[in-house]
Amino acid sequence: MKALLATLLIAFAAGAPLDDPDAELRAQALMREVRCVACENEPVSQSSAPIAEDMRTRIREMVAEGATDTEIRDWFVSRYGEFVLFRPPARDPASWLLWTLPFILLGAGAGIGIVLARNAKRKNGEVEAEDA
Incomplete structure (x- = not known):
């Protein structure tokens, strides 16, 4: 029950900046590395597309859950392909x-x-x- 409540709180608060400034800086850096799949040549940090908003929310959620940068990038690659990264390996x-x-x-x-x-x-x- 506590885990479900924590997940719901994170989901509702993910649109807003994270409380931890270091975590928010990390999330912002990741948002500049991930390409908006609707705008193509625009990072999700700058896009106003609804999907970009969802992607920003997901990045913040994963950072708040303690996922590493590599895990977050891998999650987006598994969902959208390597195209989603501005610097693919x-x-x-x-x-x-x-x-x-x-x-x-x-x-x-x-x-x-x-x-x-x-x-x-x-x-x-x-x-x-x-x-x-």
Whole structure:
């Protein structure tokens, strides 16, 4: 009976900030990491969609219940998929390639630029040597 009453109190109070300032800061940080599933590119902390309000309430409930950040993220991922996280974990090789490919292309472009500059410098040096 006490557990049911505590759960109901948490559910009614979850729309309001948590009493513990540290817990509220943690909940706010998590709300900035979780994407609103209706607005897509907006965190639940900034969205005015009804689903975002429910998601904020759920985050506060879980923080008040003592769930870890990882458990809260995992709960949202299990319900909405990895899309719900602004920073999804890189688990498979395809995602690693997606994150590293821009840097690989930048390095390759810089390498090509250096080789072309050296070749142009050599050609200019050879032309000047022939003219002299």
